[in-house]
Amino acid sequence: MNQPQQRAEIEKGPEGVTDHTTVLIVGAGPAGLVLGNLLQAAGVETLVVERASREQVQTRARAGFLGPHSAKVLAEHGLGTGMLHKGHSHGLCAFRGANGEFELDYARLGQGETHTVYPQQDLVSDLIEEYITRGGELRFGVTVTDVDARTATIRYRDANGSGQLTGQFLAGCDGSRGMTRHAMPDAVTRHHQDHGVAWLAVLAEAPQSMAAVTYAIHDDGFAGHMARSPEVTRYYLQVSPDDDAEAWTDERIWAALDTRMRTDEFGPLRRGRITERRIVHLRSEVVDPIQHERMFLVGDAASVISPSAAKGANLAIMEAELLARALVDALDRDDHSALDAYSRTCLPRIWRAQEFSRWMIELLHGPVEATAEADFQRALRHARLDSLRESHAHQNFFAEHYVGI
Ligand SMILES: Cc1cc2nc3c(=O)[nH]c(=O)nc-3n(C[C@H](O)[C@H](O)[C@H](O)COP(=O)(O)OP(=O)(O)OC[C@H]3O[C@@H](n4cnc5c(N)ncnc54)[C@H](O)[C@@H]3O)c2cc1C
Structure with a gap:
């Protein structure tokens, strides 16, 4: 044809x-x-x-974050001009927690592939x-x-x-x-799973504060940092599923990010005007x-x-x-x-x-309350993070799945 x-x-x-x-x-x-x-x-x-x-x-x-397969499909079919000119390659992520921070250079692990940020x-x-x-x-x-x-x-x-x-x-x-x-x-069949977790998804008119995608694990809840463009950074904050985005003022957002990203230990975030705040419920649905x-x-x-x-x-x-x-x-x-x-x-x-x-959901989130069950969950999460920090096999598993489909 x-x-x-x-x-x-x-x-x-x-x-x-x-x-x-x-x-x-x-x-x-x-x-x-x-x-x-x-x-x-x-x-x-x-x-x-x-x-x-x-x-x-x-x-x-x-x-x-476009994976290597997406970037290849777009480029091969003449749809990647903007992505190739304005996007940038990204292959580093960091995990922050009570025991410090470690980085995974996923561009060098697994299949050695990266994301294109566009x-x-x-x-x-x-x-x-x-x-x-x-x-x-x-x-x-x-x-x-x-x-x-x-x-x-x-x-x-x-x-x-x-x-x-x-x-x-x-x-x-x-x-x-x-x-x-x-x-x-x-x-x-309509599979549906509500993971019981919500994020406040934030866009800030500010350059990225760290070179890596950063996942911060904190007893107050998860916080994430992801580059979008040289002028814009996406942040995520774990919030209660019934929370209201409008209740999060700019000041409250930056204060929560400072605490959970442990900026007193790792250095300040580059602040800017918050241009979007919306609640995203973490859910899965599959039609079959x-x-x-x-x-x-x-x-x-x-x-x-x-x-x-x-x-x-x-x-x-x-x-x-x-x-x-x-x-x-x-x-x-x-x-x-x-x-x-x-x-x-x-x-x-x-x-x-x-x-x-x-x-990833299980790695990044845990209960914030102080109960025996919550303590057990927290200990398991720390063990998984320790394994990711130390086990080369675990790191390769992460890298392969993080960029692949
Ligand atoms: C905060 C956030 C961050 C994300 N980050 C990532 C990421 O980094 N990497 C990644 O791979 N994915 C990410 N995603 C997911 C990604 O954005 C979606 O999976 C993607 O948009 C799906 O594309 P789609 O074309 O299937 O659907 P959509 O982008 O939702 O497009 C569907 C279109 O259909 C139109 N439509 C709906 N109903 C009708 C109707 N009745 N009649 C006519 N038109 C209609 C809508 O207006 C819309 O334009 C993220 C999502 C969110 C919310």
């Missing part, structure tokens, strides 16, 4: 005009945009519909630009209200009223609260299977993973690439084997990422 397919005719549907396309994609996050770009490059006609405005999706700050909103902006350049059609301000997986049809609402769109295939890339996963039949009839779920629509191991956007990119290849096989060569196996191929990788993210 070297040339974009001709758009099929437009016919009248029950709710007015029904537009037809080859692959209809719901959601313009990393999943939908990588998929759309790869399909457009392969000559497959696509249409992306997105509820938010272009400005909203291009300013939504979330992920920042803010998700910048990646999304690049992907939108490139998708349009490749001739893809992207409609913002379109809210999908109903989904039929059997006919790959959606109903939507936009500023002009309502309408209907149909594809040969439908890709559900509309995140964890979108409509496509709800359209999966009752028979699918992630395909039904002519619909395929990708990214957060298929599985939600806690940000503790920075895997969500990486899973989205990995699944989008697999699905793009499978769709091209089916459309080009009438070979449906990879498409039929899409769910079976993705789910083991999703579960391995979930398993590592859970391992």
Whole structure:
């Protein structure tokens, strides 16, 4: 399929005009945009519909750590120009606790791989630009209200009223609260795990304070430090699951970070204006299977993973690439084997990422109360940290899983 397919005719549907396309994609996050770009490059006609405005999706700050597989997929498919120019390689993390600090140079451990730090909103902006350049059609301000997986049809609402769109295939890339996963039949398994932990996710207009991603383990709760760009740093603070982000003033945030990051021992943080504070509940969700009839779920629509191991956007990119290849096989060569196996191929990788993210949650968090059970948990956590500090095998395990999918 070297040339974009001709758009099929437009016919009248029950709710007015029904537009037809080859692959209809719901959601313009990393999943939908990588998929759309790869399909457009392969000559497959696509249409992306997105509820938010272009400005909203291009300013939504979330992920920042792209694993080597994501960076390779983006670079190989001509989607990595911004990432290669403005992103930077990162291969060092540090753990701080009551017994001091140790660093893991994960670029030299495991498979010797690194992350590329590039803010998700910048990646999304690049992907939108490139998708349009490749001739893809992207409609913002379109809210999908109903989904039929059997006919790959959606109903939507936009500023002009309502309408209907149909594809040969439908890709559900509309995140964890979108409509496509709800359209999966009752028979699918919907795994759900609330890890009972919440983070206050903070963005500060300040350069990073340390060279490494830093995980601070403290009896008051976890605190994390991650670079995003030369001007912006992300911090995390473990908070009570029913906490209110607005109750955290700038001063309170910096004071908690100082305590938990032990700045009196390790040096001060570079402060700046706090531009975002939001509560993130650490939860896992996996839909099994992630395909039904002519619909395929990708990214957060298929599985939600806690940000503790920075895997969500990486899973989205990995699944989008697999699905793009499978769709091209089916459309080009009438070979449906990879498409039929899409769910079976993705789910083991999703579960391995979930398993590592859970391992990270248990390493970083513990009970803050003073009970015998809490003391026991704290002692186990310290033992695991000691092992990570001292055991080369443990460090290699960490490095391999930290960057890999
Ligand atoms: C604080 C935080 C930090 C994170 N850090 C990392 C990290 O470092 N590394 C990493 O890999 N991951 C990280 N993640 C996870 C990552 O951001 C997500 O996994 C990623 O955004 C998933 O991409 P997606 O395209 O599947 O979904 P989304 O990015 O959620 O995109 C879905 C799109 O669908 C649209 N949509 C929803 N409903 C509808 C509808 N009814 N009709 C039309 N459109 C709709 C939405 O508006 C949205 O634009 C982090 C997440 C958070 C919250």
